[in-house]
Structure formats: structure tokens, C-alpha cells
Amino acid sequence: MKLLKILTAGVFAGVAFTAANASASVLDTVKQRGVLNCGTDNTAPGFGYLNTTTGQMEGLDVDFCKAVAAGVLGDAAKVKFITVTDKSRFDAVLTGQVDVVFAHTTIKPARESSIAIDFLPINFYDGTGLMVKTDAGIKEFADLDGATICTTQGSATETVLAAVFKARGWKDSKVLTYENLEKLFSALNSGRCNAMSTDKSALAAWAGNAPKPADYLILPDTLDKSPFGGFVAANDSKWRNALRWIEYGLFQAEESEITQANLAEKLKSEDPFIQKFLGSNGGGYGKDFGLSDDFMAQAIKAVGNYGEAYDRNLGPKTKMYLDRRGTPNALWTQGGAIYSPLWN
Amino acid sequence: MTIHETSAIHGMPDNDRLRSLRLRNRIRHEAIQLGIVALVVVLLGILAYAVKAGLAEKGIRFSFSFLANTAGFDISEGLTLTSVEGFVPNLAQFSSEMSIASAFVTGIFNTAKIALLAIILSTILGTMLGVGRLSTNWVVRNLCFWIVEFVRNTPLLIQLVFWYFAVVLHFPPMASAAKLYGGLIVSQQGIYLPTLSWTGGASTLSLILVTATGVSALGAIFDPIRGARRICVGAAVVCLGLLVATGGMIVNFPVANKFKASGGTSISPEMAALLVAVVVSSASFIAETVRGAIDALPKAQWEAAGSLGLSRRDTVNDIILPQVFRVVLPSFGNQYISLTKNTALGIAVGFPDLFNIYGTIANQTGHSLEGIIIVMASYLVLSWIISSSVYWANRRLNPMGVSQ
Numbered sequence: 001m002k003l004l005k006i007l008t009a010g011v012f013a014g015v016a017f018t019a020a021n022a023s024a025s026v027l028d029t030v031k032q033r034g035v036l037n038c039g040t041d042n043t044a045p046g047f048g049y050l051n052t053t054t055g056q057m058e059g060l061d062v063d064f065c066k067a068v069a070a071g072v073l074g075d076a077a078k079v080k081f082i083t084v085t086d087k088s089r090f091d092a093v094l095t096g097q098v099d100v101v102f103a104h105t106t107i108k109p110a111r112e113s114s115i116a117i118d119f120l121p122i123n124f125y126d127g128t129g130l131m132v133k134t135d136a137g138i139k140e141f142a143d144l145d146g147a148t149i150c151t152t153q154g155s156a157t158e159t160v161l162a163a164v165f166k167a168r169g170w171k172d173s174k175v176l177t178y179e180n181l182e183k184l185f186s187a188l189n190s191g192r193c194n195a196m197s198t199d200k201s202a203l204a205a206w207a208g209n210a211p212k213p214a215d216y217l218i219l220p221d222t223l224d225k226s227p228f229g230g231f232v233a234a235n236d237s238k239w240r241n242a243l244r245w246i247e248y249g250l251f252q253a254e255e256s257e258i259t260q261a262n263l264a265e266k267l268k269s270e271d272p273f274i275q276k277f278l279g280s281n282g283g284g285y286g287k288d289f290g291l292s293d294d295f296m297a298q299a300i301k302a303v304g305n306y307g308e309a310y311d312r313n314l315g316p317k318t319k320m321y322l323d324r325r326g327t328p329n330a331l332w333t334q335g336g337a338i339y340s341p342l343w344n
Numbered sequence: 345m346t347i348h349e350t351s352a353i354h355g356m357p358d359n360d361r362l363r364s365l366r367l368r369n370r371i372r373h374e375a376i377q378l379g380i381v382a383l384v385v386v387l388l389g390i391l392a393y394a395v396k397a398g399l400a401e402k403g404i405r406f407s408f409s410f411l412a413n414t415a416g417f418d419i420s421e422g423l424t425l426t427s428v429e430g431f432v433p434n435l436a437q438f439s440s441e442m443s444i445a446s447a448f449v450t451g452i453f454n455t456a457k458i459a460l461l462a463i464i465l466s467t468i469l470g471t472m473l474g475v476g477r478l479s480t481n482w483v484v485r486n487l488c489f490w491i492v493e494f495v496r497n498t499p500l501l502i503q504l505v506f507w508y509f510a511v512v513l514h515f516p517p518m519a520s521a522a523k524l525y526g527g528l529i530v531s532q533q534g535i536y537l538p539t540l541s542w543t544g545g546a547s548t549l550s551l552i553l554v555t556a557t558g559v560s561a562l563g564a565i566f567d568p569i570r571g572a573r574r575i576c577v578g579a580a581v582v583c584l585g586l587l588v589a590t591g592g593m594i595v596n597f598p599v600a601n602k603f604k605a606s607g608g609t610s611i612s613p614e615m616a617a618l619l620v621a622v623v624v625s626s627a628s629f630i631a632e633t634v635r636g637a638i639d640a641l642p643k644a645q646w647e648a649a650g651s652l653g654l655s656r657r658d659t660v661n662d663i664i665l666p667q668v669f670r671v672v673l674p675s676f677g678n679q680y681i682s683l684t685k686n687t688a689l690g691i692a693v694g695f696p697d698l699f700n701i702y703g704t705i706a707n708q709t710g711h712s713l714e715g716i717i718i719v720m721a722s723y724l725v726l727s728w729i730i731s732s733s734v735y736w737a738n739r740r741l742n743p744m745g746v747s748q
Contacts, residue, residue, distance in 0.1 A: 087703050087707055090707065090710065090712075110710075111710070114405075114709055114711070115710030146601065146602065146604065147602075147603045148420075148533065148603065148604070150694075153700070153703050153704055153707070154704060154706075154707030154708070158418075158704060158708070159416045161418065162417050162440035163416070163440070166440060172604070175418040175420060176614070176694050177420070177694055177696075177704065179691060179692065183694070186509060186513075187513070190509070190513035190514070191513070191517045192513050192532050192533070
């Protein structure tokens with residue numbers, strides 16, 4: 001009977017703990033822990049990729065994790081990267097295994113309405129594309145009627161392909177799904193898949209990193225748009241707002257031409273806007289979000305502004321090079337869609 | 345014990361006391377049992393409440409209504425139940441406009457299909473390997489030994505990835521495969537086999553031939569005399585041949601197209617790899633069970649058969665194996681259940697088994713908890729069906745009170 005009493009007490013304690021735990025913001029948890037648990041992919045070059053020569057995680061999503069760690073904890077090194085797959089990423093954030101996920105995730109209504117997550121602003125504008133082997137003689141999407149097209153399980157591409165097949169009345173075409181991009185790519189190489197379909201940035205990355213990039217052809221068609229955003233567990237506006245403004249801050253820094261290189265100089269600036277933005281003269285925006293005054297200075301020190309992070313991971317010097325110019329990924333002042341709300 | 349002894353010594357007067365004591369004991373016993381059951385129910389209730397409260401706190405809704413929603417995704421292979429007319433189920437290829445519930449059914453269908461095939465094939469292969477390990481032929485004995493040793497000592501997941509990426513995906517592409525094999529196409533896109541189909545011309549001759557084929561096929565399976573079984577197989581083949589020759593049935597040869605083949609029937613590369621991996625791995629465990637059971641039989645059985653002049657083959661088929669099957673059936677049952685659960689590894693090669701489809705559903709709808717409950721319940725039911733079938737078969741082979 002004693003054992004039973006202990007069991008019952010344990011269950012009641014569990015109930016009380018769940019209730020108490022839910023009211024605390026992840027922001028406080030992270031500060032208390034002193035480490036940010038950030039969910040990223042590790043097989044997506046340019047976004048979240050384990051560089052096997054340096055042993056470091058690299059990519060635009062990885063840089064967002066670092067910026068958040070720097071903004072919240074004042075140190076970009078205080079981040080622990082936890083690998084999530086297309087399939088596990090939502091559960092990872094719902095169960096509290098990770099505090100935030102940046103894993104090239106397409107923002108769509110079903111995900112926010114039924115999965116109890118809240119998305120952060122779009123950090124990359126992508127589109128669903130297709131890649132084939134050059135020697136297959138396929139030049140455009142219309143050539144693929146009746147083909148087997150492969151994608152990753154749990155991706156937005158799964159539903160995009162089903163919708164496109166239906167719209168075109170392609171009865172014999174098949175969608176085959178694999179666990180991750182690595183298996184998907186080997187299935188394309190073996191010839192099992194006539195085409196590999198995922199976001200165009202990922203296609204460019206896999207072709208670019210292949211031994212012979214010329215073996216692969218990315219078809220000109222874009223099946224649907226694919227806006228990427230990080231996400232956090234729902235109903236935690238304190239945490240979500242802090243992250244949103246760190247992200248907007250990176251956009252604003254590019255617009256205000258604050259870079260990693262000129263940050264020291266800018267911190268001495270007399271311009272009241274920059275003083276307030278960087279919190280250099282005390283009294284920045286940080287306190288209202290539960291962050292330090294200089295949270296944006298810390299974030300920029302860690303990864304630079306959005307443009308710098310973009311160029312480091314997807315720019316001309318990278319193997320996959322995705323030109324920003326003329327795409328929504330350019331700053332709004334240059335005709336793109338990267339736009340920060342007013343910092344004033 | 346003492347009470348029992350006293351009552352036995354003092355006789356009648358103590359019988360009432362004994363009876364009431366027994367009753368009291370029984371009541372106490374039952375009360376404790378009831379108490380434990382009630383406590384477990386209460387604890388489960390509290391747990392369920394805690395889970396529900398926790399989910400509600402996080403804004404997660406727990407409901408099965410998502411099952412009626414449109415799936416919106418495709419599944420590479422598999423049939424689903426569309427309607428039931430009387431007792432005849434209508435099966436159709438799953439498509440993206442069907443419901444989430446249909447997608448689950450497709451998953452169950454695929455899992456059951458591969459489990460059933462694997463059970464049949466691994467029993468045959470396992471028995472052959474098990475008998476082979478006791479062969480008098482050095483090559484056969486050692487070959488079987490090393491196959492069993494190698495397969496039993498490597499993880500199934502690794503074997504599966506090997507069969508898929510290193511074997512099946514290295515089959516020739518569709519274009520060159522067609523030239524190589526003609527009627528049977530073995531390619532990266534799948535293994536295509538010719539099928540027979542009914543032309544619909546119900547002439548008296550074809551009806552007679554169909555009946556003859558059916559009867560011979562039944563005889564080939566159930567006739568107790570081996571020689572007769574062989575004749576039945578021959579008869580069935582001849583009848584089928586006559587059916588095709590007279591135009592009652594036609595053979596559908598697969599024809600290679602640009603991307604895949606049409607006509608005939610096909611086994612997808614994913615299914616082929618999963619089937620081979622599961623069959624080979626289960627067969628090696630079954631082989632060990634069979635070998636152990638044969639070893640456990642008295643040596644005199646072999647000697648007696650030998651002295652009657654039976655060949656080794658006849659001894660194995662007619663004396664040894666019938667006795668072995670009586671003993672090994674329960675452990676075969678365990679193997680069948682673990683084999684069925686092992687098919688959940690299909691996800692590693694993209695085979696749309698129940699667990700794989702659950703992954704897609706959980707991701708597209710967000711209802712992972714409800715989904716996993718459905719998946720667990722389905723595997724439980726499948727395992728129950730297998731164990732009760734094995735129990736039934738065991739009762740047939742070993743009637744109550746008849747020992748070997």
C-alpha cells in the first residue's frame with residue numbers, strides 16, 4: 001500500500017508540475033539554463049549542415065540560432081544544435097526538446113492551426129522545384145507524366161505534388177517518400193526516382209555539393225512557393241516576440257548598414273536611432289522583451305546582418321550560390337521582400 | 345496445511361468451519377483483486393486526465409475527427425477499402441482526395457500484405473535452412489550454417505538498407521531491363537510479372553477447365569499422398585495451359601514504357617527489399633528453432649526409419665518434419681509476431697507500411713498522439729490475429745490429450 005501511496009502522489013505531482021510548467025515562458029527557461037537548444041537540419045547545405053572538414057554546423061538557419069543565442073544569452077557559443085528531421089521537427093518543439101526550430105520549414109496554415117506552433121517571420125523565400133539526372137533527357141516538368149517523383153516524408157512538397165498531379169490529371173505518376181535528403185539523393189542517383197522534388201535551394205545545394213554538378217539538371221518549373229520560417233511552441237508570446245524582433249533586427253541592420261565589421265564604430269555613433277537600436281547609450285528596446293539592452297549588438301556581433309549571413313551561406317562564394325538580386329530574398333529597398341517593421 | 349490435517353483427522357464437525365474459512369479466504373482474495381483493479385483504473389484515469397490537461401495547456405486538441413479530413417498526399421502503393429457491399433469489400437488504389445482514415449487503412453493493408461507473404465516465405469526458407477544445417481552434404485551444411493550465423497548476427501535495419509541500396513537499386517534501368525528478360529521485367533522501377541486474367545467468355549469448356557484447375561490445385565495442397573500431390577500440380581498446370589490455349593484466359597505480359605511498365609503485376613523495389621530482408625532474417629531464426637527441434641528428437645527415429653529402408657529424404661519429409669512441426673509451432677508464432685512488427689522498418693527504404701504512413705499523417709495533420717494510438721492498436725490486433733491463428737493451428741496439430 002505504501003508503494004501505491006507513493007505512486008498516487010507521484011501522479012498528482014506530475015499534474016501539478018505540468019500545470020506549473022506551462023505558465024513559464026521558454027525565455028525564462030533558456031536564461032535559467034544558460035544554453036539555447038536550437039533544432040536544425042544537418043543535411044541541408046546552406047541552411048543547416050554539418051561541415052565535415054571543420055566539424056562545425058553551418059548555414060543560414062544555424063546563423064539564426066547563433067543570433068538568438070547571442071541576443072538572449074549574450075554569447076553565440078551558448079547554443080546547442082539538436083538535429084531535427086522534416087518528420088520530427090514539430091514534436092521536438094512541442095515536447096520542449098528544443099526551444100526553437102530553424103529548419104527550412106515551409107509556413108502554411110494547416111501547420112499553425114493544428115500543430116500548436118507559432119511561426120516566426122519568413123527568413124527565406126523559396127519555391128518547390130524538381131531536379132533530374134541530366135542524361136535522362138527530361139527538360140521540363142511536363143516530361144514527367146507517369147514518372148516516379150521522390151521527396152522527403154513530412155515535407156510540404158508531399159502535398160504540393162499530390163495537388164499538382166491532381167490538377168494535371170496525371171494518374172500514373174507516383175510520389176515516393178524517404179526519411180531524409182541523403183536517402184532521397186541516393187535514390188535519384190540510382191535511377192529509382194525519375195526526379196527529386198524539394199525546395200529549390202536544397203536542390204541547388206545538393207547539385208552544387210555533388211562530385212559532378214553537371215550531372216544534375218534543376219528544371220525551370222516552380223511547382224509552388226515555399227516561404228521558410230522558424231517556429232516555437234504556441235501560446236508563448238514573450239518568447240515569440242523576443243525571437244521575432246531579433247530576426248527583424250537582422251533585417252533592419254542590413255537596411256541601416258550596420259555590419260559585423262563596422263559594429264564597434266556604430267556603437268560609438270551619436271545617431272539616436274542607432275543608439276536606441278543597438279542599446280549603446282542605455283535604454284534600448286531589449287528590456288521590454290526581457291532581453292538585455294544591447295541584444296541587437298550581440299546578435300550582429302555573432303552573425304552580422306541578414307545580408308552578411310545570407311552571403312556567408314548562400315552567396316557567390318558558396319558552392320550552391322543563390323543570387324538574391326531580383327528575388328524576394330533581396331532587401332525591400334532593392335525590390336525584394338526582406339522588410340523589417342519600424343524600429344522607432 | 346494444519347487446518348487441512350486437523351479436519352482430516354477429526355472428520356465432519358470441522359467441515360463447516362473449514363468451509364467458512366475457505367469462503368472467507370476466497371472473499372478476501374477476490375476483494376484484494378478487485379481493489380487492485382480499481383486502483384489501476386483510478387491511476388489510469390488520473391494519468392489520462394493529466395495528459396489531457398497538459399495537452400490543453402499547450403493548446404493541443406485531442407480528437408479523432410481529423411480522420412475524416414481529406415488526406416491531400418499520395419502514397420506510392422497500396423489499396424484501401426472504399427465500400428463494403430454485403431460481405432464483399434471493395435478495394436481501390438489510394439489517392440490524395442481520399443480521407444486520412446483511408447490512408448491508415450492503406451498502411452494496414454501494406455503491413456498485412458508484407459507480413460503475410462513474409463510469414464509464408466520465411467517458414468519455407470527457414471525450414472529448408474534448418475534441415476540443411478543437418479545435411480550430410482558438407483557444402484550444404486556449412487552454407488546453411490554461415491547464412492544463419494551471418495544473418496542472425498547483423499542488425500535487420502542494416503540488412504534492409506543493404507538489400508535496398510546495394511542490391512535492388514542496382515537492378516538495370518527500365519530501358520535495358522526489358523531487353524534482358526522479356527516477359528519478366530526485373531528493373532529498378534520494380535519487378536514485373538506476367539499475370540493471367542479471365543476474358544469473360546464463359547463457355548462451357550472454360551468453365552470445366554477452371555473447375556478442374558481449382559480441384560487439382562486443392563488436391564496439390566491438401567492431398568496427403570506426396571505422389572498424388574505431384575500429379576495434381578501437373579494436372580493444374582495442364583488445365584491452365586488449356587485454358588490459355590482455348591482463349592478462356594489470357595496472359596498479360598508487362599510492357600516497358602518510358603518510366604515504368606504497364607500490364608502484368610508488379611512488386612515495387614521497396615517492397616522487394618523489405619520482403620527479402622524480413623524473410624531472410626526471420627528464416628534464420630526459424631532455421632535455428634527447426635534445427636533445435638530436430639536435434640531434440642530421439643536418434644532412434646532416424647535409425648528406425650533407416651532400418652525400414654527409407655531414404656534420408658523420405659525420413660526427413662515423412663518422419664522427422666511432421667513431428668518437428670508439432671513442437672515448433674508456438675515458437676514460430678513468436679517469430680511471426682516479431683516479423684510483423686519488424687516490417688515497421690519499411691520507413692528506412694520508403695515502403696509505405698503503417699508506421700511510415702503514420703509519419704506522414706502526423707506531420708501533415710499534427711495529430712501525432714492520436715495517430716500513434718491507432719498505429720499501436722493496429723499492430724496489437726495484427727499480433728492477436730497471428731497468435732490466435734497459430735493457437736488454432738497448434739490445436740489442430742496437437743489435439744488435447746494426445747501427446748507426441
